[in-house]
Amino acid sequence: MSTPQTKERAKYGAAAFEGMKGTLPQTFPRTIGPNAMKYLKEVVDSGLTLRMSARFEEAFANESGVKHCIATPGCTPALAILAAAFDFDPGDEIIVSPVTDYGTLMGLVKENYIPVFADTAPGTVNISAETIEPCITDRTRAILVVHKTGIICDMDPINDLAAKHDLVVYEDACQAVFGEYKGRFAGTLSRAAGFSFDAEKTMGSDIGGCVITDDDDLAEKLRWIGHSRGGRKEPGFGRMHSAAGYAYRMPDCTAAICLAQLEIICDQVAHRDKMVRLLSRLVNEIPGVTALPIPDSVNVYSPWMFGMSIDPNRFSCSTAEFAQQLVDGGVPGAGMAKYYLMPEACMFLTENARNKVYPYCMPPASREYVYDETTCPTAHAFLETWIRWSTFCEKYTEEHCQLAADIVRKVADANRR
Ligand SMILES: Cc1ncc(COP(=O)(O)O)c(C=O)c1O
Numbered sequence: 001m002s003t004p005q006t007k008e009r010a011k012y013g014a015a016a017f018e019g020m021k022g023t024l025p026q027t028f029p030r031t032i033g034p035n036a037m038k039y040l041k042e043v044v045d046s047g048l049t050l051r052m053s054a055r056f057e058e059a060f061a062n063e064s065g066v067k068h069c070i071a072t073p074g075c076t077p078a079l080a081i082l083a084a085a086f087d088f089d090p091g092d093e094i095i096v097s098p099v100t101d102y103g104t105l106m107g108l109v110k111e112n113y114i115p116v117f118a119d120t121a122p123g124t125v126n127i128s129a130e131t132i133e134p135c136i137t138d139r140t141r142a143i144l145v146v147h148k149t150g151i152i153c154d155m156d157p158i159n160d161l162a163a164k165h166d167l168v169v170y171e172d173a174c175q176a177v178f179g180e181y182k183g184r185f186a187g188t189l190s191r192a193a194g195f196s197f198d199a200e201k202t203m204g205s206d207i208g209g210c211v212i213t214d215d216d217d218l219a220e221k222l223r224w225i226g227h228s229r230g231g232r233k234e235p236g237f238g239r240m241h242s243a244a245g246y247a248y249r250m251p252d253c254t255a256a257i258c259l260a261q262l263e264i265i266c267d268q269v270a271h272r273d274k275m276v277r278l279l280s281r282l283v284n285e286i287p288g289v290t291a292l293p294i295p296d297s298v299n300v301y302s303p304w305m306f307g308m309s310i311d312p313n314r315f316s317c318s319t320a321e322f323a324q325q326l327v328d329g330g331v332p333g334a335g336m337a338k339y340y341l342m343p344e345a346c347m348f349l350t351e352n353a354r355n356k357v358y359p360y361c362m363p364p365a366s367r368e369y370v371y372d373e374t375t376c377p378t379a380h381a382f383l384e385t386w387i388r389w390s391t392f393c394e395k396y397t398e399e400h401c402q403l404a405a406d407i408v409r410k411v412a413d414a415n416r417r
Helices: 013-017 036-045 052-064 075-086 102-110 129-135 155-164 216-227 252-284 319-329 347-354 377-384 398-414
Strands: 068-072 093-096 114-117 140-146 168-172 192-198 207-213 231-234 238-241 289-291 298-300 306-310 386-389
Touching (some): 052 207, 052 252, 068 075, 068 216, 075 140, 075 207, 093 129, 102 114, 192 252, 252 398, 377 386
Parallel strands (some): 168 192
Antiparallel strands (some): 192 207, 289 306
8 A cells, every 4th residue: 555655644643732732721831749769769770680671560569450451651551462362373263342543453464353333323433232232244253342431331241242252352441541431441341452542542551551350361561472473482592483472562662651540540530530420510501512421330431532522413514613613722632533533534445345354354254344434334434523632631621621521611612503
């Protein structure tokens, strides 16, 4: 695939937020746990003998109440080592959320599995047992759910459905760190889960991530394939590689920051939960505007972003214009999120499926696939009228929520039909 070099490369972390202005708090500079320097110094003072990543793994597993944490440099690699460890066959299908980040997909695409995008449930950004069921075929091996914005998918019916069809369920919990579904943490609701501690995430470091699981065999396989590059020591020879593994170990300096962030995250999440519920209530008082619904099953909402739908029949402006007026009014980063629709955003999938490039040739594929804006019509339509800002952060106070709602109301009233 050729990409015009005239187009600006995508940016991540603080670079993606550069130049944002507004009267509301911004994600950067991040709030950093008070012990970060102490832990970083320990790493340096030890002459790099201190395994801070192991210390972080133990702490994150304990805080999550699971047996294993395997730390990685991001969630993209976390989900990549999971995809590799599952060891399905090329052409096997993984049912996945369509509204997500490319990082959800990379691992399964590189393993030559085929993503099958279940549509979202009406009025939200997540898939459900009802939208997953019609996607199940004899090639389906797993369901990868994404708790988009931090709203945790309704996991009990999804797990029941998976059990009926003998499918693995795993979670992309990047946007829901320490959120709770019926009193259980996001990421502990299935076989395994990936997290992101990227700079802009709710628990932000420089570029971290991890997998958590209670499965001893899976944990050992993840360490072998993800940390040891698929290598084992062969007596009298040295390292032998029986799989094409990865060097996706979390750097110890990143682990030092992650450990410090872990110490403050649960208080931050509790605060975010309070603020997002308040902002949602205030926004829902504005005719024509609907905050993303928070299901009763989500007893702690750990929101990475704030999202709301606007009713196109009530306003004379487009969704993009509404979002721009929010930015002009002081909401940094407000915008549409059409690029989250993976079947449309991943042009390489569209082209590979159309041109029957491996694994879309038959075999290993057993049917044809189409990836475009028609693949998940409900998700596509939802995103056409959805606005979000991922600068919603732990710095919000009740006054900021009121200010944000006032700005939304002003824009709504100025554009009312
Ligand atoms: C839902 C989701 N999955 C995966 C990723 C990728 O995470 P990372 O940047 O840590 O690789 C992100 C990051 O934005 C995400 O939001």
